[in-house]
């Protein structure tokens with residue numbers, strides 16, 4: 001009997017390893033020959049730990065499992081069946097390009113990776129050459145998935161054209177935004193896709209060396225990537241492209257690309273002034289391509305399917321699919337890859353099922369700790385870079401955090417400032433000092449000081465315009481969106497104190 | 499500054515660590531991680547030796563150690579409990595779990611229990627945002643923390 005069981009960190013956090021042990025022990029007891037394949041996650045976190053069993057050649061999902069379900073699962077009498085995995089509405093409504101293999105295959109099996117289309121893109125890239133790759137990428141309209149949404153082809157072309165004796169490809173796997181876990185899921189569930197994407201980048205940009213800079217908070221992903229790199233090197237797959245894994249040390253700001261480069265060089269992770277652009281003067285002073293995990297991991301799908309086909313998905317200038325992460329207080333949390341353009345409210349209510357607590361939604365924060373809070377009144381906003389910008393927010397790394405009506409928006413605004421104060425690299429004053437003042441000012445508002453609200457607005461203005469990077473520059477988004485959309489709470493804080 | 503005791507065999511083991519990382523580009527972070535994996539913190543006595551090997555000043559190495567939340571300059575408890583304080587976990591009742599843990603352990607953030615078993619650290623997102631509140635005990639992830647589950651975990655840690 002063959003059972004696929006997720007070993008994604010979210011599944012393990014919910015007890016997948018205990019389920020695995022119970023299955024193995026129970027199989028011995030029942031005299032069943034069990035082939036247990038540990039996979040990445042299919043992304044339906046509310047069903048984790050989730051196992052799959054083949055019925056008439058189709059994988060059926062079972063979950064959320066507890067060790068006590070092992071016997072029934074093996075006997076075919078488990079009552080936690082969810083039907084065919086790919087027919088579960090949350091899954092069926094997705095378009096999986098970047099995450100096509102995640103949860104399906106054994107993440108460390110090169111044979112399965114190949115059997116599911118792996119390495120076809122790298123082979124094609126070797127045929128069409130750097131020019132061909134850059135042209136497909138241009139056609140695809142792929143934009144950076146790390147937050148800023150910068151067109152990938154422009155960055156790649158800049159690095160490709162730069163003259164230097166040495167260039168680098170750096171994968172930004174620092175994924176610090178609350179509400180996001182797509183990078184983690186991909187690295188744990190389909191690491192060869194990222195490796196393949198980086199090898200293609202090396203080929204297109206003329207770089208022989210790559211680094212994956214991963215946050216230390218992801219021990220599972222670190223273990224899988226380490227093994228995947230060993231296998232890839234052993235199999236001679238990288239063909240002269242040398243790829244190294246580097247682990248961060250718990251600093252949110254090291255997700256910012258210039259700070260990341262300093263960290264990679266062994267320095268304090270302070271932000272560098274731009275220009276020079278990392279594409280021209282990046283790691284160790286050499287031209288460097290810095291891209292997010294999802295950007296690089298989408299490249300194989302772009303190359304295999306063709307840039308034009310990729311651009312056929314999405315809306316307006318937001319092309320392709322986005323792995324959206326639905327998190328927080330939500331019934332069906334997980335990873336939902338879909339073409340850009342679905343209205344926010346549909347993602348929250350219909351796909352996510354609204355708050356798990358059963359209470360109404362009060363707000364959702366989109367784009368991590370530097371993203372705005374959206375009230376239900378803005379739920380018709382289509383999920384695209386442009387529409388979110390126009391609505392006073394950003395999609396960032398596409399995390400959606402759902403809050404029910406018990407959320408305290410003054411406290412959320414305060415937290416945004418507190419977080420900025422904790423994580424500021426200290427290089428510029430608006431961020432370093434502004435965040436501390438921000439916490440104090442919000443405390444005054446909460447204590448009923450009416451004069452403090454305009455001060456907060458001024459402060460946000462200064463941080464926005466004067467900060468060296470988006471840490472200080474975007475912290476005003478969550479703060480001011482809370483003030484703008486929930487003025488009564490800031491008002492009430494005053495009245496309550498009067 | 500806390501009193502520092504130089505761990506036994508520091509020189510010898512550190513030389514091995516330094517030698518193992520010599521060929522890397524930008525070796526300081528990998529070295530510091532290896533040092534902390536060995537001794538649980540970055541012993542003060544290691545700083546001048548690392549500085550010398552990398553041709554840096556002590557101040558530069560110290561500056562790096564102190565910049566990153568991960569690197570510790572003093573020993574910690576037997577176990578490190580990292581509790582997520584970020585937004586998605588807040589939305590799922592993370593603050594209540596944090597209060598419970600602090601109360602039960604009798605410590606605040608960054609402190610170690612009186613019996614030396616557990617150090618409590620805040621962490622800002624573990625990528626378990628769809629199954630919070632989340633925590634990490636040493637390198638083991640835990641999600642969907644309820645009051646009961648949290649108390650059971652603390653019990654197991656011997657806190």
Ligand SMILES: Cc1cc2nc3c(=O)[nH]c(=O)nc-3n(C[C@H](O)[C@H](O)[C@H](O)COP(=O)(O)O)c2cc1C
Nearest residue numbers: 144145146172174175176255256257291292295470
């Ligand atoms: C404070 C801060 C944190 C960031 N964190 C990340 C991160 O964790 N991962 C990421 O890919 N980009 C992050 N970014 C964006 C990077 O600076 C950069 O734009 C990105 O890595 C470029 O890759 P892309 O074009 O593929 O998105 C962050 C930016 C700022 C200002």
Ligand code: FES
Nearest residue numbers: 582587624626627
């Ligand atoms: S916010 Fe707690 S795990 Fe992401």
